[in-house]
Structures are given as C-alpha cells and as structure tokens.
Amino acid sequence: MTNQLNLRIDRSSPVPLYHQVVQGIEAAIHTGLLEPGSRLENEIDLAAQLNLSRPTMRKAMDELVRSGLLVRKRGVGTQVVSSQVRRPLELSSLYDDLSNNGSKPTTDVLSFSHEEADAVTRTALHLPAGAKVYHFTRLRKVGGKPLALMENWVRDDITAIDEASLGSQGLYAILRNGGVNFRLASQRIGAMIANDYQAPLLETTPGSALVTMERTAVDDTGRNVETGHHVYRADSYSFEMTLVQR
Amino acid sequence: MTNQLNLRIDRSSPVPLYHQVVQGIEAAIHTGLLEPGSRLENEIDLAAQLNLSRPTMRKAMDELVRSGLLVRKRGVGTQVVSSQVRRPLELSSLYDDLSNNGSKPTTDVLSFSHEEADAVTRTALHLPAGAKVYHFTRLRKVGGKPLALMENWVRDDITAIDEASLGSQGLYAILRNGGVNFRLASQRIGAMIANDYQAPLLETTPGSALVTMERTAVDDTGRNVETGHHVYRADSYSFEMTLVQR
DNA sequence: TATGTTCGCTTGATAGGACATACTGCCTTT
DNA sequence: AAAGGCAGTATGTCCTATCAAGCGAACATA
Structure with a gap:
C-alpha cells in the first residue's frame, strides 16, 4: 500500500510545484507503477513526503480528479480510476x-x-x-x-x-x-x-x-x-x- | 466598470461559499448583467465586498474559467468570454x-x-x-x-x-x-x-x-x-x- | 449474536499572508 | 517623435492554520 512513487520535486524549476506533482503522478499511472484501483496515501502524508503544503498537494490532485485519473472520497481516500483516459478534444487541430x-x-x-x-x-x-x-x-x-x-x-x-x-x-x-x-x-x-x-x-x-x-x-x-x-x-x-x- | 453583481452569500447555507459565488456569477452572465467582454473587478476587491477570503474567491473563479465562462490574464484582469457555453457531455443520458x-x-x-x-x-x-x-x-x-x-x-x-x-x-x-x-x-x-x-x-x-x-x-x-x-x-x-x- | 453508537481517519472548506510574474501604460531618454 | 525602462496592478503560486463532514471499523450494549 505504501506507494513510494519516487517523485522528485525541483524547486528551482520554473514549472509550478503542483504541476510537477501532476506530471509525476500521471507518469506513475501510465507506466503502471500505480495500478487502476490502487489507493494513494493520504494527502497529508504525501505532502509531507514531498515537502509540500497540503493545499499544493490538493491542487495537484484536483487536476487529476478533473481529468478523470483519480477519484477522491471523503473519509475513505483517493484511488486511481483508470489509466485509459483520453483527453483529446482540447482544442487541438x-x-x-x-x-x-x-x-x-x-x-x-x-x-x-x-x-x-x-x-x-x-x-x-x-x-x-x-x-x-x-x-x-x-x-x-x-x-x-x-x-x-x-x-x-x-x-x-x-x-x-x-x-x-x-x-x-x-x-x-x-x-x-x-x-x-x-x-x-x-x-x-x-x-x-x-x-x-x-x-x-x-x-x-x-x-x-x-x-x-x-x-x-x-x-x-x-x-x-x-x-x-x-x-x-x-x-x-x-x-x-x-x-x-x- | 464597477459591477455590483448584487450577490448575496448565505453563510448558514450548506452550499459551499465558493459554489454560491459560482452560481451567482453564472446567473449574472446568463441574465446579461455581465456582458460578454466586460471585465470583472479584481479578485481581492471582489473577495472583500463579499467578505470572503481570496482563496475562496479564486476557487469560484477557477470553476468558471474551467467551464469557459471567464478568462483570466495575469496583469490584466478577468473578463467574461461568452454566455453561450454549452456543457453537455457531462455524463448525462x-x-x-x-x-x-x-x-x-x-x-x-x-x-x-x-x-x-x-x-x-x-x-x-x-x-x-x-x-x-x-x-x-x-x-x-x-x-x-x-x-x-x-x-x-x-x-x-x-x-x-x-x-x-x-x-x-x-x-x-x-x-x-x-x-x-x-x-x-x-x-x-x-x-x-x-x-x-x-x-x-x-x-x-x-x-x-x-x-x-x-x-x-x-x-x-x-x-x-x-x-x-x-x-x-x-x-x-x-x-x-x-x-x-x- | 445482532444492533446501534462512538471515535478516528480522510477529504472538504475557508481564512489570511507572502512573494513571484506578466501585462499596461506612463515617463524618461535619446 | 520613437524607443526603452520603470512602476503599478492583477493574477499566479505557495505557505500555515483550522474547523466541518463523511465514512468505516471498533466497541459497547441489548
């Protein structure tokens, strides 16, 4: 259950921290490191591990929930829904x-x-x-x-x-x-x-x-x-x- | 420019404050009180007028930006894009x-x-x-x-x-x-x-x-x-x- | 044994502050 | 007069805090 999801956060990068987290988790899901259905650790622990504040961690997870990769349930936790999210239709030609x-x-x-x-x-x-x-x-x-x-x-x-x-x-x-x-x-x-x-x-x-x-x-x-x-x-x-x- | 947008926030309501703001601004746009192209006041003033914190105000505006009703530009402000946003395709039957x-x-x-x-x-x-x-x-x-x-x-x-x-x-x-x-x-x-x-x-x-x-x-x-x-x-x-x- | 209640865990909501960065227009300089 | 720099303003990012609410499991009770 303890997913290390070896993310590394680069604080000197111009890429916002929450976005680095988004990319990291997305990669973990697509590479299969995080399997569909598996639960993530809770927000507070994850934030602590990455030395981030909880709002930043939440903002990252918000994006992933919006795009359909994660599902959150109050009182329960956050889990991976699917690795098969296609997101075309975003004004691409x-x-x-x-x-x-x-x-x-x-x-x-x-x-x-x-x-x-x-x-x-x-x-x-x-x-x-x-x-x-x-x-x-x-x-x-x-x-x-x-x-x-x-x-x-x-x-x-x-x-x-x-x-x-x-x-x-x-x-x-x-x-x-x-x-x-x-x-x-x-x-x-x-x-x-x-x-x-x-x-x-x-x-x-x-x-x-x-x-x-x-x-x-x-x-x-x-x-x-x-x-x-x-x-x-x-x-x-x-x-x-x-x-x-x- | 000073849009009153007479919103009223009910703090005793179970509806989250940010969502009340979302509904209020949506209504203002659809009734024509806020015309497409018009600029909103800045986040801090709006938050102050409604006695809300800036994060709450931003969260509301985030949703509206996501749904396509508003556009934000750093250093400039926030303006109404369109009142013609259809949002079907949200898992309706x-x-x-x-x-x-x-x-x-x-x-x-x-x-x-x-x-x-x-x-x-x-x-x-x-x-x-x-x-x-x-x-x-x-x-x-x-x-x-x-x-x-x-x-x-x-x-x-x-x-x-x-x-x-x-x-x-x-x-x-x-x-x-x-x-x-x-x-x-x-x-x-x-x-x-x-x-x-x-x-x-x-x-x-x-x-x-x-x-x-x-x-x-x-x-x-x-x-x-x-x-x-x-x-x-x-x-x-x-x-x-x-x-x-x- | 079965049922109801309580408690702890996790996410949800809100607040307030600090600093970073992009855009605009004005003012200075050439 | 045109070009460049600077300051003001608005949003962008990130932090620390705190309380609320939903869920599930453990516990107590009938």
Whole structure:
C-alpha cells in the first residue's frame, strides 16, 4: 500500500510545484507503477513526503480528479480510476493530432480566396456587413489516403494567410503563430452521406458514410476567429473522448 | 466598470461559499448583467465586498474559467468570454437530455435478457469468464418519431433491472437509483450507413446516414458498469459540445 | 449474536499572508 | 517623435492554520 512513487520535486524549476506533482503522478499511472484501483496515501502524508503544503498537494490532485485519473472520497481516500483516459478534444487541430500520432499528414489546398463574408459566415464570426474573410477548402491525407475534406472561413484582421503556408502546416499552427490564443470552441458532430462532390475527393463512393464536424473557435479577446465545416471518412475517423462527472 | 453583481452569500447555507459565488456569477452572465467582454473587478476587491477570503474567491473563479465562462490574464484582469457555453457531455443520458429539453421521450424495449457475457463484453466491462450481464435493445422515440436505437450491456451485480422499468425511465436513472455513482465514461462518435435491420426501426431507408456512439461508463469504485452501442438518425441528432483550452 | 453508537481517519472548506510574474501604460531618454 | 525602462496592478503560486463532514471499523450494549 505504501506507494513510494519516487517523485522528485525541483524547486528551482520554473514549472509550478503542483504541476510537477501532476506530471509525476500521471507518469506513475501510465507506466503502471500505480495500478487502476490502487489507493494513494493520504494527502497529508504525501505532502509531507514531498515537502509540500497540503493545499499544493490538493491542487495537484484536483487536476487529476478533473481529468478523470483519480477519484477522491471523503473519509475513505483517493484511488486511481483508470489509466485509459483520453483527453483529446482540447482544442487541438486534426493536423496536430495526426502529427503527434506519428503519422505524416499532407494537405492539398483545393481552393483559396479572400472574399467578402456571406450572411451565414458573418453571423458565425460576429462580423459586420462588408467584412472580408479568408475562405478555403483543404483535403487532408495520411499515408497518401484521403481522410478529411475541410472548408473554413477565417477573419482577415488577425494575421495574413496564404495558400502556401496552408499546404505545409495546420490552420491552428498558423493562427497561433499569428498571435491568436484560443480559448474555447463550440462544435457539433454528426453524420451524412457522401455526395458526388465529396466522394471522389475522399476516394470513396457516393452514399458512403461521413462524419461531419462544424466548429467555431473563440480567442482570448472574445473574437470568433474561425468557423469551419469538416467531413471525415467514417471508416477512418471517429471522435474519441472521456467524459468526467463533476 | 464597477459591477455590483448584487450577490448575496448565505453563510448558514450548506452550499459551499465558493459554489454560491459560482452560481451567482453564472446567473449574472446568463441574465446579461455581465456582458460578454466586460471585465470583472479584481479578485481581492471582489473577495472583500463579499467578505470572503481570496482563496475562496479564486476557487469560484477557477470553476468558471474551467467551464469557459471567464478568462483570466495575469496583469490584466478577468473578463467574461461568452454566455453561450454549452456543457453537455457531462455524463448525462439521452433520456435526461430530452426530458430537460421539454420533450417527452418514450422507450420501446425490443429485447431483454439476462445472459452470460460474451468475450467482447467481458473485456469492455472487465468481467471474469462466466459472469452474467443484462443485455437489452431499446428504441427511443420523441413525439412518436424514432430517434435512437440503443443496445446495452450492464453488469448484474449492482442492481436488478427489469424490462418494465426500462420502458418507463432512462438507464442512467435506474442505475443511479441503484446506488451507482458514475465517475467517467469514454465514448467514441462516428458514422455509418443504416442497414436493413436498423432502417425500418428508425423509420428511414437503408443507406441513410446514422450517427454512432459507443460508450463505456465507470463508477466511483472503478467498476465498468455499462457499455453500449447506440445509433441515431443523422437528420435528427448530433453531438454538441464546448471545448475549453486550458 | 445482532444492533446501534462512538471515535478516528480522510477529504472538504475557508481564512489570511507572502512573494513571484506578466501585462499596461506612463515617463524618461535619446 | 520613437524607443526603452520603470512602476503599478492583477493574477499566479505557495505557505500555515483550522474547523466541518463523511465514512468505516471498533466497541459497547441489548
């Protein structure tokens, strides 16, 4: 029961202490040092062992509880729930997800324009009449196989976007480099049947199943930066997530 | 700039102070008293006005930041991001969602059995060989129109389930009444084409688009309580969510 | 033996203080 | 006039303390 969980806390590091603890426990869980179902020592002892105060220890455990790795019960203790928590859906882009996954995504820019926003786009991005946006369509492939067809509209008063950069990196990377700090996004996931336009591009047949995703992203100044409509081949892509009860 | 936000804190209430603050600010945002983009007073002043300590005030604001309603910037202040944060996907069941929405869902139990779990189910629920589970299929309708076809497997060592109760209430309500405290669930959302079995039940045609959802739910003791495979008519249902960048 | 009560352990909530760090705008300097 | 530095302000991190509340097991009682 006495888990040593050999953590080391570096007080000279710029990384906050509570975050070092979070990373340490996460690592212990993922390496199997802490098995699912096992109980941790109590907060006070753990804090004492690491020479931390109890609030700091608690803050670390709070994060782990939030992310679903730990469960606390008053009067009982804290135990590991699962090592299988996926936490995508944190405003990552498809490009990043694929890159982190070891795949090598490529992007074909099918269309690109800098045009006046239509009514729907103006509503989605909270733009006044006459405002212009970047509008483009991209086809993303992995290993030469098409995976997603993406149409996006982006405000033009943030950073310049050109066709070449869209072909070499993800949209979110471009925007982040342009100084955008994303804060939240609302998205809707559904399904549709591939039409005659989508099917050949995705190298499938009309009538096959597609996963659809519509998303609008907001930055830290409250601007709706980007909105888009994506479709994915259902046989190659699905959205995985972990829900945590609070 | 001086937002009074007339909050009242009831110290005799069993509701934690920080949570009272959370509810108060949420209400102020949703009623429009605090507009998106407006700045709040600083933490220390707010705490002083409510006769709270700064940690308590911060804990309240932490929750609001987590849920995406507020954004904090060091050296600048805290401001309201949006009043349009949806927070579904918090382990609610379809039945609850529809009920809260004012609709009146009905459930047809198409099949019901108490049987030995097959290998796939045993893996999903972490059950030993020979363990039994409840296995049932339900068709959910709203306003007489079929919406979802749901197949579920539930451990039988938690609470008894019978066909009648499944017809009158949601699965999660039954399990919660049976003493289950859900903690997290992992789910996968995708798409497929309606087959000859699904189409007539959902009153659609084979070949139409369906949204698929697979979910496994875990309770606070670490047991995998339930796993299921659901399909929804794509023209009537989609998953909406708000992602928060941390 | 069975049942009810109490006590100790663990997490939950709140307080108040001290110092660190990032951002903004003003003021100085060139 | 433009660029750089500085100070003020707000949040970020971390600490010590203390009481409350839930849970379970041991103990006492019928």
